[in-house]
Amino acid sequence: MRTEMANSEQTLKDTMVLLSRTPIALDALLRDLPDNWTHHNEGGTTWTVFDVVGHLIHCERADWMPRARIILEFGESRPFDPFDRFAHQRESHGKSLSELLDEFASLRTASLAELKALNLQSFDCGRRGRHPALGVVTLSELFATWAAHDLTHLHQISRIMAHQYRTAVGPWSAYLGVLQCNGHSS
Amino acid sequence: MRTEMANSEQTLKDTMVLLSRTPIALDALLRDLPDNWTHHNEGGTTWTVFDVVGHLIHCERADWMPRARIILEFGESRPFDPFDRFAHQRESHGKSLSELLDEFASLRTASLAELKALNLQSFDCGRRGRHPALGVVTLSELFATWAAHDLTHLHQISRIMAHQYRTAVGPWSAYLGVLQCNGHSS
Numbered sequence: 001m002r003t004e005m006a007n008s009e010q011t012l013k014d015t016m017v018l019l020s021r022t023p024i025a026l027d028a029l030l031r032d033l034p035d036n037w038t039h040h041n042e043g044g045t046t047w048t049v050f051d052v053v054g055h056l057i058h059c060e061r062a063d064w065m066p067r068a069r070i071i072l073e074f075g076e077s078r079p080f081d082p083f084d085r086f087a088h089q090r091e092s093h094g095k096s097l098s099e100l101l102d103e104f105a106s107l108r109t110a111s112l113a114e115l116k117a118l119n120l121q122s123f124d125c126g127r128r129g130r131h132p133a134l135g136v137v138t139l140s141e142l143f144a145t146w147a148a149h150d151l152t153h154l155h156q157i158s159r160i161m162a163h164q165y166r167t168a169v170g171p172w173s174a175y176l177g178v179l180q181c182n183g184h185s186s
Numbered sequence: 187m188r189t190e191m192a193n194s195e196q197t198l199k200d201t202m203v204l205l206s207r208t209p210i211a212l213d214a215l216l217r218d219l220p221d222n223w224t225h226h227n228e229g230g231t232t233w234t235v236f237d238v239v240g241h242l243i244h245c246e247r248a249d250w251m252p253r254a255r256i257i258l259e260f261g262e263s264r265p266f267d268p269f270d271r272f273a274h275q276r277e278s279h280g281k282s283l284s285e286l287l288d289e290f291a292s293l294r295t296a297s298l299a300e301l302k303a304l305n306l307q308s309f310d311c312g313r314r315g316r317h318p319a320l321g322v323v324t325l326s327e328l329f330a331t332w333a334a335h336d337l338t339h340l341h342q343i344s345r346i347m348a349h350q351y352r353t354a355v356g357p358w359s360a361y362l363g364v365l366q367c368n369g370h371s372s
Contacts, residue, residue, distance in 0.1 A: 011354055014220045018347070021215050029211035029340075034200045134357040141356035148355050151348040152364035154215075158341040161204070165334045168197055170327035171320040178338040181367060 008125040008140050015147045020112055022150040023105035026053065026157075031101055038097055042163045049160055052153050053100045054088030060107040062087070064146045065114050071129035071139050072118070079130040115143075194311040194326050201333045206298055208336040209291035212239065212343075217287055224283055228349045235346055238339050239286045240274030246293040248273070250332045251300050257315035257325050258304070265316040301329075 030038060030049060038049040047055070067080045092100060118124075125140035162178040173179050216224060216235060224235040233241070253266045278286060304310075311326035348364040359365050 010222075011351075014222050017220060018223060021219065025211050025215035028214040029207050033207065034203055036196075036200050037204060131357070134360070137356055137358070141354065141358060144351045144354035144356075145358040145362070148348045148351045148358070148362050148364065151344040152362045155341055155344040155348070155364040155367065158337045158344065162334045162337040162341070165330045168327065168330035169334050170323055170330075171317070172323070172327060172331040172334070174320070176331070176334050176338045178334065178341040181341065 008122050011140065012120065012125060012143055015143050016112060016115065018147045019108065019150065022056075022154070023101070023108045025154070026056075027101050027105065029157075031098055033097075036164060037161050040160075040164050042160055047156070047160065049157050050092065050097050050100065051088060052157055052160070053097065053104060054092035054095075055085070056150070056153060057100060057104050057107060058084070058088045058091060059149065060104065060111055064142070065111045067129065067142055068115070068118075068139060071127055071142065072124075074129070076128050076130045076136060079132045082132055194308050197326065198306065198311060198329055201329050202298060202301065204333045205294065205336065208242075208340070209287070209294045211340070212242075213287050213291065215343075217284055219283075222350060223347050226346075226350050228346055233342070233346065235343050236278065236283050236286065237274060238343055238346070239283065239290060240278035240281075241271070242336070242339060243286060243290050243293060244270070244274045244277060245335065246290065246297055250328070251297045253315065253328055254301070254304075254325060257313055257328065258310075260315075262314050262316045262322060265318045268318055 030053070041048045041051070062081070063083055070078055070080055095103075120139070125138065125143070127139045128136050129139070129142070131137050159178050159181050162176065166173065166179055169176060169179075216239070227234045227237070248267070249269055256264055256266055281289075306325075311324065311329070313325045314322050315325070315328070317323045345364050345367050348362065352359065352365055355362060355365075
C-alpha cells in the first residue's frame with residue numbers, strides 16, 4: 001500500500017512535468033510553420049494540425065480540471081458532462097494557429113496552477129468518479145489520461161504532417177513507420 | 187513541368203523549415219524530463235526516448251547530408267554507404283539526454299547551413315542516386331525523407347512515452363489511439 005501511494009504521488013509529479021511541456025513543444029514545432037504542414041489533413045473529414053490544437057484547447061476548458069472538480073465534489077454520484085469532440089471547429093473559426101497556440105499555453109498554465117493549488121495527497125488520487133460511458137474511474141486515472149492524451153495528439157500531429165510527404169519520399173515510404181500508421185490516434 | 191519545378195522548390199523550403207524545428211521541439215519536450223519518461227522502453231529490445239535521440243544524431247552524421255553529397259558527386263554510380271541502425275547504442279554510451287539534445291541541435295544546424303550553402307535549384311532536386319536496397323532515388327526524395335524521418339521518430343517518441351502510462355490510464359486506454367499503435371514506427 002505504501003508503495004502504491006508513493007507511486008501515485010510520483011506519477012502525479014511526472015504527469016505535471018509532462019503537461020507543462022506540451023504547449024512549449026507544440027509552439028516550438030508549429031508556430032509560423034508553412035500552412036502545407038499545419039492546414040492539410042489526411043483526407044476526407046480527418047483533422048488538420050490546426051484542428052488538433054483547437055481540440056486540445058477545448059479539452060483544457062471542458063475536460064480535465066472540470067472533471068477533476070466533479071470527482072472531488074460529487075464522487076461517483078454525478079457523471080461527467082458529455083464531451084463534444086467537434087466543439088473546436090466552432091471555437092477555432094477565424095483564428096490563426098498562433099492565436100490557438102497562445103490560448104492553449106495560457107489555459108494549460110491556469111489548469112496546472114489550479115491543480116497545484118489543490119495540494120492533492122496520495123489518498124486523494126484514489127477518489128472515484130463516473131465517466132458517462134466508461135463507468136467508474138479514479139482521479140489518478142484522469143490525470144494519467146490527461147498526459148497520455150497530450151501524447152496521443154502529438155502522435156497524431158506527427159502522422160498528419162508526415163502524410164503531406166507520403167508521395168514526396170518516393171520508395172523510402174516503406175521504411176517510414178509513421179506512414180504505415182492507420183489513424184487509430186485520431 | 188513548370189509546376190513541378192515550383193513544387194519541388196516549395197517542398198525543399200518547407201522541408202528546411204521543419205528540419206530546423208525538430209531539435210527545439212524535442213528540447214522543449216524532453217530536456218530534464220523525469221527518467222520515467224525518457225529512459226523506459228516499450229518492452230524487450232525496443233528503444234527508449236534516449237535511444238531515439240541517439241539515433242537521430244547518428245543519422246545526422248552518417249545519413250542525410252553525406253548521402254546528398256554522394257548523389258551530387260557520384261549520381262547513380264556509387265550506392266550510399268550502408269546505414270548502421272545500432273551505432274547510436276555505442277555512441278550515446280555514458281552521455282546524458284541533455285548532452286544528446288545539444289549534440290543533435292548543433293549537428294542539425296550544421297547540416298542545414300551546408301544544405302543552404304549548396305544553393306540547390308529545382309533541377310538539382312531531380313538528380314538521382316542509388317540506395318543499396320531501394321535502388322534509384324532522387325535528391326528531392328532524400329530531403330523529403332529527412333523531414334518524414336524526424337516525424338516518424340516524433341511519432342515513436344510520443345508512443346514510447348504514452349506506453350509508460352498504459353496501465354495508469356485505467357479504462358481510458360480504449361480511447362487513446364497512441365496505445366493501440368503497434369510499433370510500426372520503430
